[in-house]
Amino acid sequence: MSEATAKRHMGLKTSRAITNTAIHVLLIVISIIWLIPFVCIVLQSFRMESTGQVGYVVPKVWGTGNYVKLFETDFPRWYTNTFIAALATAVLQTIIVLCMSYTLSRFRFKMRQPLMRFMLILGMFPGMLTMIILYRVLKDLGLTQTNAVPGLILVYVASSGMGYYVSKGFFDTIPMSLDEAARVDGATRAKILYKIILPLSKPIVIYTVLTAFMGPWGDYVFARYIAFGTSAGKNVAVGLYDWLNKDQISSYYTMFCAGGVLVALPVTILFLFLQKYYVEGVTGGAVKG
Amino acid sequence: MASVKLTDVKKVYDNKVTAVHDFNLEIKDKEFVVFVGPSGCGKSTTLRMIAGLEDISGGTLEIDGEVVNDLQPKDRDIAMVFQNYALYPHMTVYDNIAFSLRLKKVPEDEVYDRVTNAAKILGITEYLTRKPRALSGGQRQRVAIGRAMVRNAKVFLMDEPLSNLDAKLRNQMRAEIILLRQKLDTTFIYVTHDQTEAMTLGDRIVIMKDGFIEQVGTPQEVFDTPVNLFVAGFIGSPQMNFLKANLVKGGSSYYVELLDVKLPLNDEQNAVLAQKGVGSQEIILGVRPEHTTVLFDNAEGAIECTIDVNEMMGSELHLHLRSKNDDKIIVRLPTVDLSKEQRASLSYGNKMYITFPAKVMHLFDPETEKSLIDG
Numbered sequence: 001m002s003e004a005t006a007k008r009h010m011g012l013k014t015s016r017a018i019t020n021t022a023i024h025v026l027l028i029v030i031s032i033i034w035l036i037p038f039v040c041i042v043l044q045s046f047r048m049e050s051t052g053q054v055g056y057v058v059p060k061v062w063g064t065g066n067y068v069k070l071f072e073t074d075f076p077r078w079y080t081n082t083f084i085a086a087l088a089t090a091v092l093q094t095i096i097v098l099c100m101s102y103t104l105s106r107f108r109f110k111m112r113q114p115l116m117r118f119m120l121i122l123g124m125f126p127g128m129l130t131m132i133i134l135y136r137v138l139k140d141l142g143l144t145q146t147n148a149v150p151g152l153i154l155v156y157v158a159s160s161g162m163g164y165y166v167s168k169g170f171f172d173t174i175p176m177s178l179d180e181a182a183r184v185d186g187a188t189r190a191k192i193l194y195k196i197i198l199p200l201s202k203p204i205v206i207y208t209v210l211t212a213f214m215g216p217w218g219d220y221v222f223a224r225y226i227a228f229g230t231s232a233g234k235n236v237a238v239g240l241y242d243w244l245n246k247d248q249i250s251s252y253y254t255m256f257c258a259g260g261v262l263v264a265l266p267v268t269i270l271f272l273f274l275q276k277y278y279v280e281g282v283t284g285g286a287v288k289g
Numbered sequence: 290m291a292s293v294k295l296t297d298v299k300k301v302y303d304n305k306v307t308a309v310h311d312f313n314l315e316i317k318d319k320e321f322v323v324f325v326g327p328s329g330c331g332k333s334t335t336l337r338m339i340a341g342l343e344d345i346s347g348g349t350l351e352i353d354g355e356v357v358n359d360l361q362p363k364d365r366d367i368a369m370v371f372q373n374y375a376l377y378p379h380m381t382v383y384d385n386i387a388f389s390l391r392l393k394k395v396p397e398d399e400v401y402d403r404v405t406n407a408a409k410i411l412g413i414t415e416y417l418t419r420k421p422r423a424l425s426g427g428q429r430q431r432v433a434i435g436r437a438m439v440r441n442a443k444v445f446l447m448d449e450p451l452s453n454l455d456a457k458l459r460n461q462m463r464a465e466i467i468l469l470r471q472k473l474d475t476t477f478i479y480v481t482h483d484q485t486e487a488m489t490l491g492d493r494i495v496i497m498k499d500g501f502i503e504q505v506g507t508p509q510e511v512f513d514t515p516v517n518l519f520v521a522g523f524i525g526s527p528q529m530n531f532l533k534a535n536l537v538k539g540g541s542s543y544y545v546e547l548l549d550v551k552l553p554l555n556d557e558q559n560a561v562l563a564q565k566g567v568g569s570q571e572i573i574l575g576v577r578p579e580h581t582t583v584l585f586d587n588a589e590g591a592i593e594c595t596i597d598v599n600e601m602m603g604s605e606l607h608l609h610l611r612s613k614n615d616d617k618i619i620v621r622l623p624t625v626d627l628s629k630e631q632r633a634s635l636s637y638g639n640k641m642y643i644t645f646p647a648k649v650m651h652l653f654d655p656e657t658e659k660s661l662i663d664g
Contacts, residue, residue, distance in 0.1 A: 180342050181375035185389035185436070186363040199379045 038264075045257035052250035066258035074231045075259055078239035081149050082263075085235065086216040088153045093160035093212035098205065101164040102193050105171035106179060119162045127159075128221065135225060148226045148233030155226070156216050163211075170204040171197060203280035210270065210278055217267060236263050291353035291366075291443035291476055292318045293339065299347035300334050300500075308334045310500045311348065321470055321477040323491035325484060326523070331500040332480045333448055339478060340446050341365050353443055365444075368437035372449040374429045376421040376436075382408075383417040386435045407435040410472060427458045434466075438473065447479045451486065463489060484524050488512070496520050504664070516664030518653050521575045527607060529651070530581075530618045534574040536567065536652060536661070543567075545574055545650060548613055550592050555647040561662050572661065573653040578607070580649035581620040584642040585631060591642035594618060599635050610641060618643065 040057055045066055047059035070076075104116060134155055138144050143151030174197060182192045198205055216223075220237040227233035234242070240259045243252035271278065293316040300309040309331040316322050324332035337343040339350060341362035349356050357365050376385050383404055390400045408414045411431040421429055430450060437445060450466075451459045463486060470477060470490075481487055487494045488508040496503045496511060496519075504511055504520045515521035521529045534547040542559045545552040554562070584591050594610035597617075604625070610618045620643060624632070635641075652661040 175373065175375065177371045177373055177375035178377060180340075180362075181369070181371060181436075182377075182388070183342065183362045184340060184367060184369045185440075186392040187388075188363075191392070196377055 041257045041260050044254055045261050047254050047257075051252065051254050053253050066254045067262070070255055070258055070262070073255070074234070074239060075236075075255075077232060078234050078236045079262070081233070082217060082235040082237075085149050085152045085156065086213050089156040089160075089216045090209050090213040092153070092157045093163075094205065094208045096157065096160045097163050097167060097208050097212070098198070099193070100161040101167035101171055102197060104164055105168045106176070106189075119164075123162050131222070131225060134222075138226060144226050144233070145228050145230035146232045148223070148228075148230070148235075151226050152216065152219075152223060152235070155222060156212075156219075160212070163208075167201070167204045167208055170201055174200055203277040206274050206277040207280075210274060213270070214267065217263075292316060292351075293444055293476060293478065294351040295335075295339075295348065296351075297348035298335070298338060298345055298350055300331070300338060300343060301346040308500050309338070312502060314495060314502070314505065316476060316478065319474055319476055321479065321490060321492045322495060323479045323481060323487040323493070324495045324497060325481055325487035326497035326503075328482060329499075330497040332482075332495075332497050335497075336446055336448055336478060336480045339444070340367055340369050366440075366442050367444045367446055368440040368442035369446040369448065370430075370433045370437050370450045372452055374421070374433040374453070376429055376432055378421055381418055381420055382413065382424070382432050382435075385421065385432055386439055389436070389440050403439045404435075407438045410438070410469070411435050426454050427462060430454065430462060434469065438469075442475070444476045444478065445473065447477065449481055450479075452481070452483070459486075466490060484526065488524070494524075496523060514660070514663035515575075515651065516660050518573065518575070518658040521651055521653070521660075525577055527578050527619045527621070529575045529577050530616075531653075532574045532576070532612075532616050532618070533614070533655075534572055536562075536570055536572045538562075538567070538569045545572070545652070547574060548592055550590055550644075552590065552645070552650065553647060554650070558647060558650075558652075558662055565661070567661055571655055573655050573658075575651035575653060576618075576645050576649060578619045578621045580645060581618070582644050582646070583608070583620055583622050584644065585634065587642050588644070591644045594641050594643060596635060596637055596639050596641055599637070606635065608635065608641070610643065 043057055043059060046062050046064065047054075048061040048063035048065050049059065104112065135144065138151040138154070141151070143154065178196055178200075179192050182196050187195065216235075218237060219235065220241065223235040224238045224241075227235070227238055231239070236259065240256050240263070243249065243256045243259075249256075293314075295312050295314045298309065298312040299307070301307050312331075312335055314322075324335060326332050334343060338345050339352075341357070341360060341364075345358050350358055352365060352367070377388065380388065386404045386407060387400045390403060395403075404417070405414065408417055411434060413428060413431050413435065416424060416428060416432075421432065424432065430453075433450070447466075451462050454462060466479075467490060479486075479490055481490075487496075491508060493505060493507055494511050495505050498519050504516050506514075511520060511524050515524060515529075518531070522531070532547060534545050537544055537546050537551075541563065543554050543562050545554065587593065592612060594612050596608055597611050598607075598609035600607040600609070601624075604623065606622045606624055608620050608622055610620060612618060622635075651663070653659065654661055
C-alpha cells in the first residue's frame with residue numbers, strides 16, 4: 001500500500017468512527033428520553049412514604065407494600081379478566097386469521113377478489129363506530145358488566161378474519177408446489193396447513209399471536225364501555241385508570257404505578273423472547289409478499 | 290403399476306383459454322411415456338390433470354381401468370416429482386421421504402425399512418439427517434425421487450425433473466433415471482421440453498404443440514418419419530434443414546428439383562406419392578444435418594454452397610452453409626476421416642458441395658405443413 005492510499009484508508013476509518021459515535025450518542029439520548037416514564041413508574045411503585053403524587057422521582061422510603069396492597073383490592077380480578085380475554089382472543093384470533101389467510105392464499109374461488117377488497121374497505125372504518133350497536137347487542141345477550149369478559153372476547157374475535165393481510169402475504173411466498181407435493185403424498189388441506197405451512201411460518205404465527213394478545217391486553221375504550229362501571233367486569237386498563245380520578249388519586253397513585261408494572265411485565269417478557277420472530281413477521285410478509 | 294387412458298381430455302381455463310384440446314392416449318402398464326414440446330404446449334397441464342392438481346374440463350381419465358376424474362390426488366395412487374423438487378424445507382431428508390408413509394399410518398419399522406432402502410438405491414444414505422437446504426441440486430433431486438419411490442404408487446409422474454440442474458449433472462441424472470426405471474418397473478409419465486431427454490428416456494414420445502398432440506411414436510419413429518414440419522424441426526439437434534423445392538412428376542416416378550439439381554426419389558416414396566395421387570407441386574424439403582453427404586469437389590447431383598460458419602464440436606464439425614438461393618443449411622461432418630488439407634479448406638467463404646440420397650429426404654406440403662409421405 002502506498003502512503004497516499006494508506007492515508008485515504010485512514011481517512012475512511014476515522015470518518016466511519018465519527019459517524020458511528022454520533023449515531024450512537026443520538027440513539028442513547030433518544031432511549032433515555034423514551035425510558036424516563038417507565039423508570040419513573042417503576043421507582044414510584046416502590047415509594048412507601050406517601051401514596052399520592054409527589055414532586056420527586058426517587059423514593060425516600062423503599063418497599064414492596066404497594067404490590068402487596070394491590071392484592072387487597074379488585075386488581076387480581078381485573079388482571080384475571082384481562083388475562084382470560086387476551087388469552088382466549090389470542091388463541092381464537094390466531095386460528096381464524098391463519099385459516100383465513102391460508103384460504104385466501106391457496107384457494108381460487110368466485111368472489112375471492114371482491115371479498116378481499118370488501119374486507120379492506122370495511123377495515124378502514126374505525127371500530128369505534130360500531131360501539132353503540134355492539135353495546136346494545138351484548139346487553140341483550142347479557143354479556144355486559146359482570147359478564148363483560150365473554151362479551152369482550154366476542155367483540156375482539158368477531159372481526160379478526162379481516163386481519164389476514166400480513167399472514168396471507170407471507171403464505172404467498174411459500175411455493176404452491178409444496179402444497180401440491182403434500183397433496184400427492186396424501187395430505188388433506190388441514191394437514192398441509194398444520195404440517196407444512198405453519199412450521200414454515202413460525203414468525204408469522206408468533207406475530208399473529210402477539211398482536212392478538214396485545215389488543216385486549218391494552219384495550220381501554222371497549223372494555224370501559226362494556227364493563228359500564230361494574231368493578232367485577234373491568235380489565236386492568238379500566239380499573240387502574242379509575243384510580244386516577246380526583247377522589248382516589250391521592251391514596252392510589254403509587255398502587256397505580258405498581259399495577260402498571262405488573263401489567264407491563266408479561267408483555268415485556270414475551271417480547272424479549274419473541275422479538276426476533278416479531279420483526280421477521282412484520283418485515284417478512286412485506287418484503288417478500 | 291397400472292395403465293393410464295386419456296379420452297378426449299380437455300383443459301379450459303376460467304378465462305376461456307383452452308390449454309389442452311381433446312387429448313387421446315393410452316399408456317400401457319410399465320410403459321415410459323414422455324410428453325415433449327415447447328413451453329405453453331400443454332404438456333405440464335396434461336400431467337397435472339393426471340395427477341389431480343388441475344381439474345379436468347372434459348373427457349375421461351382412467352387409471353387402471355377406473356375413471357378418476359373427480360378423485361383427489363391422494364386417492365389416485367400416483368407419485369410425482371416436481372421441477373423445483375418441492376421438498377419440505379423444515380423436515381430432514383428422512384422425514385421428507387417418510388412423510389407420505391406416515392400419513393398412511395405405515396408402522397414406523399416399515400417406514401424405516403422403506404426409507405433406508407430408497408436412500409440406498411439413490412445413494413443418499415449419508416444425508417438422511419440433513420435438511421434440504423444443506424444439499425446440492427442433484428442431491429435434492431434424488432430426495433424428491435426418493436419421496437416418490439417409497440410410495441410404490443401405480444403411476445410415477447415427473448414434471449421436468451432435470452431442468453433445474455446444470456448440463457453435466459443432467460446427463461448423469463438422466464442415466465440414473467433410466468436405471469431407476471428398470472428397478473422400479475412401473476408406469477412412468479415424464480414431461481420435458483428437452484428433445485434429447487425425450488429421445489433417450491421414452492419408450493414412446495408424445496410431441497405436443499399449442500395443446501394438440503402432433504405425433505405419438507417411439508423415438509426412432511418420430512425421428513425417422515416425422516408427420517409434419519413441427520415434429521421434424523423439434524426432434525433432432527441441430528434441427529432439420531428446410532429448403533424450398535419443387536416436386537416434379539415425370540411419368541410414373543417423381544423427383545425433387547432443388548436449385549438446378551434433380552434429386553430422384555426411391556421406389557417406396559414413388560409408390561406412396563402415386564397412391565396418394567400427388568401431382569407436381571411446391572414442397573418444403575427436409576434433410577437432417579447428419580444425413581447430408583459433403584463433397585469437396587463438384588459432382589453430378591450436388592448442390593453448391595459457401596461456408597458461413599465452421600463450428601468445431603470435437604468428433605464432428607457443424608458447418609453452416611449457404612446455397613445460391615440464400616437457403617441456410619447446417620451439416621454435420623465427422624472429423625475422423627478428414628485429411629489436413631480438407632480441414633484447412635473448411636473456412637469462411639470457401640465452396641462446398643452437398644447431396645443427399647432419396648431415403649433421407651422428407652417431403653412436406655408448404656400449405657398444410659404435413660408430410661407427403663409419412664403419416
